[in-house]
Amino acid sequence: MRSCRSPMVTGLLAATLVTAALTSSVGTSARAAVVEPWPEDGALFGAYVEVDSHTGRTREAAWANFESMAGRQMDVDRQFKRWDEPCVNASDRASADAGRRLLISWTAKRRNGSYESWSRIASGAADPLIDACATALAALGATVEFTFQHEPETNTGPLPGGAGTPADYQAAYRYVVERMRTQVSNVLYVPIFMAITPRQKKMSTWYPGNAWADAVGFDGYNWYGCVNPTGAWVTPKFVFDAAHSFTVSVNKPMVIAEWGTGEDPAVVGRKAKWISDLSVMAKSWSNLVEINIYHSARNRHCPRYSDTSPSSQAAFNAMGADPHFNTQ
Numbered sequence: 001m002r003s004c005r006s007p008m009v010t011g012l013l014a015a016t017l018v019t020a021a022l023t024s025s026v027g028t029s030a031r032a033a034v035v036e037p038w039p040e041d042g043a044l045f046g047a048y049v050e051v052d053s054h055t056g057r058t059r060e061a062a063w064a065n066f067e068s069m070a071g072r073q074m075d076v077d078r079q080f081k082r083w084d085e086p087c088v089n090a091s092d093r094a095s096a097d098a099g100r101r102l103l104i105s106w107t108a109k110r111r112n113g114s115y116e117s118w119s120r121i122a123s124g125a126a127d128p129l130i131d132a133c134a135t136a137l138a139a140l141g142a143t144v145e146f147t148f149q150h151e152p153e154t155n156t157g158p159l160p161g162g163a164g165t166p167a168d169y170q171a172a173y174r175y176v177v178e179r180m181r182t183q184v185s186n187v188l189y190v191p192i193f194m195a196i197t198p199r200q201k202k203m204s205t206w207y208p209g210n211a212w213a214d215a216v217g218f219d220g221y222n223w224y225g226c227v228n229p230t231g232a233w234v235t236p237k238f239v240f241d242a243a244h245s246f247t248v249s250v251n252k253p254m255v256i257a258e259w260g261t262g263e264d265p266a267v268v269g270r271k272a273k274w275i276s277d278l279s280v281m282a283k284s285w286s287n288l289v290e291i292n293i294y295h296s297a298r299n300r301h302c303p304r305y306s307d308t309s310p311s312s313q314a315a316f317n318a319m320g321a322d323p324h325f326n327t328q
Contacts, residue, residue, distance in 0.1 A: 035186050036143040038215065038253050038289035039327035043282060044101065045320055046076025048258065050296035054305060059091045066295055069307055072320050075328060076145070078103040078257065078292050084110045087133035088140060096140050103145040103257065103292070105192065106133060107155070108172070114160045118149070118168035122175045130179050138184040145290075148176040150192035150257065151219060152206060166205045173208045188214040192257045195220030198242040207250070215253035215289060218243040222261035222274060226302040233264060236278040244285055253289040256282070260294040262302025263309060272311035279319040291325070 038044075049055060049066045056062035067073055077100040081087055087106055096102055108116045116126060137144050149155065152169040156162050163169070177189050191208055195218040207216070220239040223231035240256060247254040259278065264270040282288050293316070297303030306316040319325060 035188055037188070042324040042327040043288050044075040044290040044327060045072075045325040046074045046078060046100070046103065046290065046292040048078040048080075048292060048294050048296065050298065052297070054297065054303075055295065060094070063095070066306070069313060069317075070320050071317055072326075073098070074100055076101050076103050076290060076292055079105070080150075081106045082111045083108050083116050083129070086136060088136035093140065096142050096144075101143055101145060102140070103147070103190070103290075104137070105147050105150040105257075107149055108163045109155065115155070115163040117159055118164035118172035122168065122171040124175075127179065130176055131183065134180045134183040137180075137187055140186070143186050143188065145188045145190050145255075146180070147190050147192045147217065147257075148173050150217070151194050153194050153197055153202075169206065170208045174212050177208075177212045190215045190217045190255055190257070192217035192219060192255070193243075194218070195239050195243045198246040203246050207246075210250055210252065213252055215255045216243075216247050216250070217255035217257035219258035219294075220256065221259065221294075221304070224264065224302070225262045226299050228299075233270070236274065236281050240281070244288070247287055252287070254285065254287050255289060256291040258292060258294040260296070260304030262304060263312070269309075269311045271309060272315035275312060275315035275319060279315075279322060279325075283322070283324045 047066065049059075049062045051057065051059050051062045056065050063077070077095045079092060079102060081104060083106070087104060092102055092104070108118060108121065110116065120126060121130075137146060149163070149169060149172070152163075152166070152173075156165060156169075158164075164172075173191060180187060180189075189212060191213050193203070193206055193216075197203055197206060198218075207213075218240065220243065222234050222236075222239065223229050224233040236259070239259075244254055261271055261274045278291075282291050293306060294304050295306055297305060307313040
């Protein structure tokens with residue numbers, strides 16, 4: 001890997017390295033003693049890959065099909081975990097062993113739809129679950145990116161339909177990071193927000209602070225053609241420009257944790273141009289260290305698969321082949 005953005009990760013190693021005794025207590029391997037920071041030049045290229053009838057019926061098949069179409073292995077495998085399921089499973093371990101860096105999003109939402117409250121988490125009541133997650137991350141023996149409660153803006157409100165207030169989120173996020181840092185040394189902490197939040201100038205409401213972030217992530221989409229929500233066709237710059245400005249203002253690396261767009265049925269090749277414009281934009285932002293497609297059709301009205309058209313797949317492949325997105 002190329003040299004690292006050391007100015008952008010000031011204090012990272014001091015905050016995350018632990019004593020040999022603590023490392024031994026959670027079972028990390030020797031490879032996990034020091035976290036592998038962000039690339040100095042260029043950006044990691046990754047994906048969330050939905051498991052469905054279009055991509056493949058198992059995670060392994062879906063990833064094999066996706067990477068075959070892309071003509072390369074992804075650098076990052078984004079995964080989502082509910083509060084009451086393990087932070088790491090066998091497929092995660094296999095992906096890490098294959099050389100992908102995991103980006104694990106752990107939410108306070110349970111599989112039945114209810115929430116563990118952020119205030120209860122911050123009180124220490126959920127420490128056994130946090131410790132079990134830390135142990136599982138450490139045992140991977142490779143650098144992991146971790147976020148507690150991605151897109152917290154969508155999870156506010158009282159129980160059972162929400163996890164608490166923005167202040168409750170900030171307290172819980174800080175608590176989880178601080179507790180994990182005493183136990184595990186191979187983790188980069190990346191709070192992830194919706195790209196609309198900085199456009200609405202609401203980051204001060206949500207951002208937990210530089211001391212608890214090794215980078216700041218954003219999820220952003222072109223919602224044209226979608227249903228609930230919907231919107232006009234917008235450019236990648238419109239989606240992410242305010243987010244980029246925020247990361248520059250706090251002197252942190254930027255992660256585009258999710259991106260996607262549907263096609264425009266009336267304009268052939270419009271999605272392909274959107275992807276090409278995204279690539280140009282990403283290469284112009286020196287602090288952008290990672291970018292991950294959301295390869296999914298959960299919103300069936302605007303599927304975000306890379307291969308919704310031959311031109312969109314070609315544009316995605318061209319982006320993935322660019323030296324800027326080949327940092328390893």
